[in-house]
């Protein structure tokens with residue numbers, strides 16, 4: 084009988100659609116939601132937002148079977164262009180996406 088060794092590699096989550104909106108009640112506050120998918124249905128994830136102004140925060144993850152959404156919101160104290168990044172981490176592998184956002188206070 085042949086033996087077959089199967090190595091299952093952990094695949095990084097893939098970041099999909101990203102929606103950004105300004106808070107209607109507060110011009111310096113933005114809200115972002117991003118979709119992600121991971122073929123590993125048992126994987127769970129954490130997320131870090133880097134707001135590009137020296138602040139970072141954990142993303143709030145809502146997921147089922149390896150896929151879901153991550154949300155974040157931030158209030159800016161300085162106007163101009165900010166390089167926001169989102170990192171979605173799955174144990175030892177991660178994906179990262181950069182978002183350029185201009186903030187006019």
Ligand SMILES: [Ca+2]
Pocket residue numbers: 093094095096121122123126173
């Ligand atoms: Ca995975």
